[in-house]
Amino acid sequence: MDIDTEAPAPSLVTQIVTPGSAITSDSAYMRGHGTFGEHGTIYSSVAGVVERINKLVSVRSLKQRYGGEIGDIVVGRITEVASKRWRVDVNSRQDGMLLLSSINLPGGIQRRKSDSDELQMRSFFAEGDLVFAEVQSYFADGALSLHTRSIQYGKLRNGTFVSVFPQLVSRSRTHFHTLPCGVDVVLGVNGYIWVSKHVPVAQVEANAEHIYSDENESISDDERESIARVANCIGLLNRLYVKITDTSIIFAFEASLPYPVKDLLSIDVATELAHNVTSRLKLQA
Amino acid sequence: MSRQELLSPEGLRVDGRRANELRRILCRASVLNTADGSAYYEQGNTKVLVAVFGPREPRARGQLQHDQAIINVEFNIAPFSTSERRKRSKGDKRLLEIASFVRQTFEGAIQRSVYARSQIDIYFHLLQHDGGTLETCINAATLALVDAGISMDDYVCACTAGFIDETPVLDLNSVEESSIETPDLTVAVLPRSGNIALLQMESKLHSTKLDSVMELAIEGCKHIHKKLDDAVLAAANDLAEKLSH
Numbered sequence: 001m002d003i004d005t006e007a008p009a010p011s012l013v014t015q016i017v018t019p020g021s022a023i024t025s026d027s028a029y030m031r032g033h034g035t036f037g038e039h040g041t042i043y044s045s046v047a048g049v050v051e052r053i054n055k056l057v058s059v060r061s062l063k064q065r066y067g068g069e070i071g072d073i074v075v076g077r078i079t080e081v082a083s084k085r086w087r088v089d090v091n092s093r094q095d096g097m098l099l100l101s102s103i104n105l106p107g108g109i110q111r112r113k114s115d116s117d118e119l120q121m122r123s124f125f126a127e128g129d130l131v132f133a134e135v136q137s138y139f140a141d142g143a144l145s146l147h148t149r150s151i152q153y154g155k156l157r158n159g160t161f162v163s164v165f166p167q168l169v170s171r172s173r174t175h176f177h178t179l180p181c182g183v184d185v186v187l188g189v190n191g192y193i194w195v196s197k198h199v200p201v202a203q204v205e206a207n208a209e210h211i212y213s214d215e216n217e218s219i220s221d222d223e224r225e226s227i228a229r230v231a232n233c234i235g236l237l238n239r240l241y242v243k244i245t246d247t248s249i250i251f252a253f254e255a256s257l258p259y260p261v262k263d264l265l266s267i268d269v270a271t272e273l274a275h276n277v278t279s280r281l282k283l284q285a
Numbered sequence: 286m287s288r289q290e291l292l293s294p295e296g297l298r299v300d301g302r303r304a305n306e307l308r309r310i311l312c313r314a315s316v317l318n319t320a321d322g323s324a325y326y327e328q329g330n331t332k333v334l335v336a337v338f339g340p341r342e343p344r345a346r347g348q349l350q351h352d353q354a355i356i357n358v359e360f361n362i363a364p365f366s367t368s369e370r371r372k373r374s375k376g377d378k379r380l381l382e383i384a385s386f387v388r389q390t391f392e393g394a395i396q397r398s399v400y401a402r403s404q405i406d407i408y409f410h411l412l413q414h415d416g417g418t419l420e421t422c423i424n425a426a427t428l429a430l431v432d433a434g435i436s437m438d439d440y441v442c443a444c445t446a447g448f449i450d451e452t453p454v455l456d457l458n459s460v461e462e463s464s465i466e467t468p469d470l471t472v473a474v475l476p477r478s479g480n481i482a483l484l485q486m487e488s489k490l491h492s493t494k495l496d497s498v499m500e501l502a503i504e505g506c507k508h509i510h511k512k513l514d515d516a517v518l519a520a521a522n523d524l525a526e527k528l529s530h
Binding site for chain 1: 315318321322339340341342351396400401402403431432433434435436437438439440475476477514517518521522524525527528
């Protein structure tokens with residue numbers, strides 16, 4: 001039976017390839033992610049863009065689940081409380097782990113971990129809580145190990161959760177932004193985003209005893225509306241595949257002011273605002 | 286009940302096709318926002334919607350495999366999919382069997398060792414049933430898995446073929462399938478190597494006729510491969526363009 005392989009191997013510039021298509025037969029190249037080799041030819045195993053770095057050929061799929069890297073800032077949801085650690089859903093292939101030894105204990109960083117801490121782990125993080133953490137390392141099985149050993153990390157409060165495609169959030173210097181409208185935004189590299197009421201850093205530091213409190217502060221109606229508007233703006237940026245950065249959120253927010261908050265959910269308004277944002281971003285670049 | 290003529294003397298079947306013609310195929314990838322990968326696939330009047338989730342944390346910790354991914358397939362038929370409203374039965378063995386065939390087919394095509402300790406879920410919803418359930422599900426799942434960015438050795442293309450009045454016929458619809466005189470065979474191939482991922486038949490077929498029927502089905506698979514490839518490229522180019530600005 002004849003196999004259809006008369007198509008020439010695509011030149012190694014950015015081009016979309018599909019699973020099973022040959023990339024090159026040149027033995028000088030090494031295979032990277034998204035490829036496999038058979039009888040001296042390198043084939044693609046995903047639909048995506050061919051990337052060549054020196055002698056390494058790999059295929060980057062356009063849509064992929066988040067795969068963690070050390071140093072990434074992520075937002076995760078606690079799914080289970082296990083012995084001396086928590087299982088955290090970080091939108092990846094496996095749940096991440098937050099070890100009891102990787103969190104700040106209330107009452108100051110110097111405090112030693114005691115046996116009673118182990119027994120009352122739910123008083124720190126319970127199932128369903130959202131946590132802002134950094135990826136510290138990998139476990140032997142590939143699961144991410146998270147830590148919250150800094151005052152800006154920890155339990156998230158006073159806000160609402162938005163889930164976006166991980167590709168739209170790029171790694172940058174800071175992932176915690178305060179927007180001019182008085183709303184804080186935490187952009188997790190894994191596509192999980194937290195939009196909340198602005199709380200000054202000084203106030204957070206002063207409350208070292210209450211970092212694991214489950215009580216929200218009082219949030220006025222205007223603040224709630226701003227939070228909802230920002231959340232809907234992020235939702236529409238996600239829907240139309242616009243990169244999500246503090247700049248693009250601010251542009252979207254400003255463009256959305258003429259509309260009531262719930263109109264931002266309609267596809268027509270969303271498309272119009274997204275075009276607005278992309279043209280402003282292009283002008284700025 | 287009058288016996289319907291499945292193949293007229295002029296060589297036309299009940300829906301006007303010739304013996305070696307496929308039904309019209311319409312397919313689109315990336316149709317659901319919440320799934321990692323999704324596809325909508327129509328072949329003639331059979332319509333199926335599929336959602337792929339994964340790789341993600343396995344639901345049952347005990348089933349976790351340390352060196353490869355678990356593939357979980359669930360298959361649902363809508364009650365309105367057949368001409369007579371279907372009574373919903375979750376534990377219907379027929380549905381479980383179809384799900385199991387799909388799982389086995391993709392266990393041979395997905396590079397499971399890349400996703401150790403994870404689970405890949407494939408959920409089907411058959412919206413309209415007009416024959417060729419297994420073939421449309423496999424084709425749709427291929428599209429959805431590629432859309433989700435899951436590493437595979439190749440596409441998996443499936444097609445049915447049968448035998449009416451001494452003539453091999455391609456792509457049976459439900460009238461032809463339900464006729465007791467028509468054997469029907471489902472083949473799924475990996476086009477690049479020509480390897481067979483699935484071969485299924487429940488009816489009786491004389492061994493001398495097997496070759497011609499299989500050859501016809503594999504020809505059909507090649508055509509389907511082209512359609513799936515076009516749909517994947519269309520979705521990928523669309524996404525690349527949106528992400529580039």
